[in-house]
Amino acid sequence: MSEAAPARSGPDIPVVEYRGEELAILFDTIHDLTSTLSVREVIERLLDRVITHLDSEITSILLVGADGRLGIQHARGLPEDVIASTSLGMGDGISGYVAESGTPLLIEDIETDARFRRSNHERYYTHSALSAPLRIQGTVIGVINVNNKRDRTCYTMNDLRLIEAMAGYAAVALKNAQRFEEALERAQRDPLTGLANHGHFWSTLTKEIDRAKRYERQLSLAMIDVDHFKEFNDQYGHVEGDRALARVAHVIRDRSRAHDFVARYGGEEFSLILPETGEGGQRAVAEKFRKAVQEATLSPAGPGKLTVSIGVASFPRDAADPNGIVEAADAKLYEAKAEGRNCVCVTD
Numbered sequence: 001m002s003e004a005a006p007a008r009s010g011p012d013i014p015v016v017e018y019r020g021e022e023l024a025i026l027f028d029t030i031h032d033l034t035s036t037l038s039v040r041e042v043i044e045r046l047l048d049r050v051i052t053h054l055d056s057e058i059t060s061i062l063l064v065g066a067d068g069r070l071g072i073q074h075a076r077g078l079p080e081d082v083i084a085s086t087s088l089g090m091g092d093g094i095s096g097y098v099a100e101s102g103t104p105l106l107i108e109d110i111e112t113d114a115r116f117r118r119s120n121h122e123r124y125y126t127h128s129a130l131s132a133p134l135r136i137q138g139t140v141i142g143v144i145n146v147n148n149k150r151d152r153t154c155y156t157m158n159d160l161r162l163i164e165a166m167a168g169y170a171a172v173a174l175k176n177a178q179r180f181e182e183a184l185e186r187a188q189r190d191p192l193t194g195l196a197n198h199g200h201f202w203s204t205l206t207k208e209i210d211r212a213k214r215y216e217r218q219l220s221l222a223m224i225d226v227d228h229f230k231e232f233n234d235q236y237g238h239v240e241g242d243r244a245l246a247r248v249a250h251v252i253r254d255r256s257r258a259h260d261f262v263a264r265y266g267g268e269e270f271s272l273i274l275p276e277t278g279e280g281g282q283r284a285v286a287e288k289f290r291k292a293v294q295e296a297t298l299s300p301a302g303p304g305k306l307t308v309s310i311g312v313a314s315f316p317r318d319a320a321d322p323n324g325i326v327e328a329a330d331a332k333l334y335e336a337k338a339e340g341r342n343c344v345c346v347t348d
Contacts, residue, residue, distance in 0.1 A: 022162055025053050029166050033173035037180040043074045046170045050146060051076055053166075054130070054159055057148035061134075062088070062095050064141055070095050077148065094131050095143045102140050104132040104167075106160040128154035132164045134171040141171060190264040192242055193249035201263035201271050205322045208261070208273055212315055218278030219315040222286050223329040224252065226268040227307045227341040244306055251296045252289055271326075278314050279346075286310045286344040294342065307342035309333060318347050 032045050043061050050059045058077035062070040070088040072078070090100040098105055109127040128149065134142040144167050149155060188200035196204065205221070212219040226232075226248060233241040245268060252270060253262050261273040277285055293308045311333030319325040328347060336345040 022158075022165075025049075025162065026165055026169070030169050033170055034176070036173075037177050039174060039177045039181055040074075042170065042173045042177050046144070046166070047074060047076050050144065050163065050166065054146050054155070054163060055150045056146045057150055058146070060145045062086070062099075062143045062145070063134075064099065070099055070143065073142075094129065095145060098131045098133050098143050099140050102133050102135060104130075104160055104164045106130055106155055106157060108154055130155050130160055130163050132160070132167040134167050134174065136171045136175045141174065144170070193246050193264050195249050195253065195270070196261065196263035198263070198266055201261075201265060201273075202322065204261050204263075205271075205273055205325070208275055209315055209320075209322055209325070212275070213320075217276060219325075220274040220277040220282040220285070220312055221314075221325050221329045222272040222274065222282075222289070222310050222312045223265065223326070223333045224270040224272060224289065224308050224310050225333055225337070227309055227337075229268040229306070232306060247296065248293055248306065248308070251292050255289055255292050279317065282312045282314055283344055283346050286312050286346070290342065290344055309336040309341045310344045311336055312344065312346040314347065 029046075029049050032049065033042055036042060036045070047059050047061065050056060056077075058075075060075035060078055060083075061073050063073050065071055068090065070086075070090075070092075072083045072086045075083050088096045088099075090096050094105065094107065094110075097103075107127075107129045110129055111127050128147075130146040132144050133140045134144060144163065146155070146159075146163060188196055190197045208219055211217070226245070229241065229245075232244065236244075245264075249262070249264065249270065252272065256262050256272065259275050261275075263271045263273075265271040272289070274282065274285060290308055290310055293306065296305070311329045311331065313319060313325050313328035313332060315325055318328040332345040332347060336343050339345065
C-alpha cells in the first residue's frame with residue numbers, strides 16, 4: 001500500500017506541480033468557495049465539486065466540535081442514521097487519524113490496511129478511499145473523506161494531491177464564513193437578554209410573513225410588555241431591573257417551540273413570532289407564556305414578582321404585512337393593559 005507524504009496544506013503546494021486541468025479546477029474551486037460567507041454553502045459547494053472532479057459517489061465532511069470530537073456535518077451518499085450517529089475522537093478510525101496527524105491519506109484497500117482493517121460494507125463498491133485534513137494556520141478544523149469512484153477504479157496520488165489542495169482552500173473559506181456568521185450573530189443579538197434584537201425581529205417577521213403567504217399558512221404575533229416595570233426599577237434599582245428583564249427573556253425563550261422566534265422589541269417589551277399558529281391556538285400559546293412569567297422567580301436577590309400583558313394578532317386575518325400585524329398586536333396589548341394587566345387579549 002502506498003501512503004501520502006506528510007501533509008502540506010493546499011495553498012502551500014507549489015503551483016508548478018499541477019497540470020493545467022488541475023489548476024483550472026483549483027481556480028474555479030477557490031472562486032466558488034470564497035464567493036459566499038455561509039458555512040453551509042461553503043460545505044455544500046465543496047461536496048459538489050469533490051463529487052464532480054473526483055468522480056465519487058460517497059463524500060463526507062466532518063468538523064471538530066466544541067467537545068473535540070468529529071461529527072459529520074454534511075455528506076453525499078451516506079444514510080441519514082450514519083450521518084446523525086457518527087462521533088469520532090481524535091485518532092479513531094481513518095478520520096480521527098487524519099485529524100490527529102494532519103496527514104492526508106490514500107488508502108488503496110480498506111480491508112487490508114492494518115490500521116483501518118474492516119469488512120467492506122455493501123455500499124462501498126471499491127475499497128479505495130481518500131481522506132484529507134481541513135487545516136487553518138496549523139490547526140485541523142475537520143476532515144473530508146471520499147469513497148466509491150464511479151468507474152470502480154482506485155484513487156491515485158494525483159487524486160490525493162487534488163483533494164489535499166481543495167481541502168486547504170476550503171478550510172480558509174470555512175473559517176472566514178464561520179467568523180462572519182459569528183459576527184452577524186452578535187450584531188443581531190440584544191446584549192442584555194441574548195434574544196434577537198429589534199432589527200433582527202423586523203427582518204425575520206418579513207421573511208415569515210412572505211413564507212406564510214407563499215404556502216398559505218397562518219402566523220401569529222404576540223407583543224409582550226412587562227407590567228409596572230418603571231415602578232419595579234424605582235423600587236429595586238436599574239441593576240435589578242436588568243436582571244429581571246433577562247429572567248423574563250429566559251422564561252419566554254425556554255417555553256417557546258423550536259420554530260418560534262423570540263426578540264426583545266425594546267425596553268421592557270418583547271415580541272414572539274408564532275409560525276403555523278392561527279386563531280385556534282394563539283390564546284392558549286400566549287397564556288402559557290403569561291403564566292410562566294407570573295410563576296417565575298425573577299431575581300436571585302428576591303424582589304417581588306413581575307407579570308406581563310400580551311396582545312396577539314394573526315396573519316392573514318388581522319393584517320397582511322409586517323407593519324399591519326405589529327400595529328394590530330400592539331392594539332391588543334394596550335387593550336390588555338387597559339383591562340388590568342397580567343392578561344392576554346387577542347383579536348375576535
